[in-house]
């Protein structure tokens with residue numbers, strides 16, 4: 001039986017083909033990757049496409065100011081300022097927002113987040129909506145063990161509001177692999193961005209690791225980010241271990257951090273047995 005699923009195009013050239021045309025409506029998708037791999041730019045495209053399609057759009061920014069997101073979008077030809085003025089977009093600023101700014105978040109708690117997001121949704125009105133939280137990691141910076149619980153809470157509460165959501169999680173190899181795990185566990189899909197220096201040049205890639213109800217492409221694709229254009233998916237790339245291999249000292253530190261995280265979650269020795 002052929003089941004028709006409504007899908008939201010991401011607006012990233014070449015990406016929607018990897019996921020049968022777009023992200024299923026209502027999905028909560030984790031967007032994960034190291035710094036500078038293109039996560040925020042991917043999210044900006046997703047919102048710009050929402051504006052184009054007449055969706056209600058909310059972008060929560062914790063790492064950059066609202067102005068920074070607006071400027072970045074403008075570099076690719078998207079007028080976010082106008083969309084805000086026209087009541088099509090709310091950017092919730094959790095970094096710089098002043099006390100008199102109604103769309104700012106003063107507390108980095110999941111409760112404050114969902115409350116503000118629902119307020120923004122009510123302001124924008126009924127109908128299909130797109131939500132970006134960039135990033136979720138900011139909400140559990142000092143308590144990584146809460147990542148999964150917080151992610152689940154956010155999904156459970158916001159589920160009823162007709163959002164299709166991108167939840168960004170950062171990975172920093174030097175701190176811990178664990179930063180994104182919470183989001184990934186509760187997500188309906190996982191889009192992972194990667195980077196590697198190949199022959200002395202930085203290259204960026206994307207791979208769809210999970211997309212429920214979708215026959216998604218299983219290959220890693222190279223991407224490019226161009227001024228005036230934005231992100232584009234290029235060709236599939238063969239996975240070469242040497243492009244991604246980390247020095248042993250870094251791997252050891254990552255494993256150590258992961259072990260600490262699991263002990264924190266599971267308590268005592270139990271964490272070690274499943275590593």
Ligand SMILES: Nc1ncnc2c1ncn2[C@@H]1O[C@H](COP(=O)(O)OP(=O)(O)OP(=O)(O)O)[C@@H](O)[C@H]1O
Pocket residue numbers: 033034035036037038039040041042063075170225226227228
């Ligand atoms: N106008 C532009 N033209 C070309 N490349 C750009 C432009 N603006 C940004 N970039 C590239 O995109 C990168 C930033 O991408 P992005 O902000 O999406 O990363 P990120 O994965 O969100 O990182 P972080 O985790 O640090 O927030 C820059 O480092 C730069 O290489």
Ligand SMILES: [Mg+2]
Pocket residue numbers: 039040041063134
């Ligand atoms: Mg970012």
